[in-house]
Amino acid sequence: MDNSARGQVAPLLLDWYRKQARRLPWRVAPGGGTADPYRVWLSEVMLQQTTTAAVAPYFARFTARWPTVQTLAAAPEADVMAEWAGLGYYSRARNLVAAARAVAELGGFPDTEEGLRALPGLGAYTAAAVAAIAFGRRAVVVDSNVERVVARLFAIEEPLPGARKAIRAAADAITPDEHAGDFAQGLMDLGATICTARDARCLLCPLQALCTGRAQGDPVRLPVKAAKKPRPARRGTAFWIERDDAVWLVTRPGKGMLGGMRALPDDGWSARGDGSGEGPVTGAWEPGGVVRHGFTHFDLELAVAVYAGSATPAGEGEWWPVERIAEAGLPTLFAKAAALALARD
DNA sequence: TACTCGTGGAG
């Protein structure tokens, strides 16, 4: 693509975005000025590797409960972790609290990409996105949508992740000085609705005349990706210990799998993966069923063992009323295990 | 660079 063609990308995309922008709860209308940095930041963190459909109800609950960054900064971390339960990638929730407290201490959000990048949980993408969308800064915003659209637009043949440098340079070359926020959101909307991973609806694309990938005939093959490794299988056991209509729950260590989340005690499957560890009490156990759960890099088969004895569990934990188990903020894996244990009668 | 870190929906 020559320089003249590069200059045509932003006007065409911005025009398309003004007409076709998705209506999303965290978004102001195109050209409607800059959005509330708190809502932009919160939504961007929630959207990391997460679909808009999954984020929407969480965004609604978070903004209703904590309408400003100051109120979020004042919240107990455990409350935020529990509210995040089910959304995944739980380090985001802990970083969210840390960033909110840093922002409250600063007296407001940094308004530059560099300042934002220094906050916990804001990487290259999120810092650029918030700078552009909330503060109107020119920033090169590259997420997986932009990677795909740019790789096709420029017909970048190098496979990911090696192609990231070239993709970023290409994205920089088409990013306008003004309206960088709308431009970024337009590119992401294009990737989410027209130029998708499995399809390229070129006849609906505002950039069709400029697209080298389309001119070559098979844009969907781009970007080229490295082959993935197979996911290994792990086995483990979770323990359901019930007494007087309450169940014994633990809080997992801050780092690692499901870090900082309330959970059923288990045999250490996340660390060892062989399910050979022991529970917090010895005695009689009854089988309570099996939960199958797929994580990003392994599949887990989690047996649920139901305690039939009356000994008191060892170690840290709390008795949680069974009828309020939904409020415990269990991550999905353990919510499944709890449902299985409760359904055994 | 390569690996860890969730979940649910689409095809």
Add this chain to the structure above:
DNA sequence: TCTCCAAGAGT
């Protein structure tokens, strides 16, 4: 049923 993958970050 199974694979891919969705507004990535941290180490």
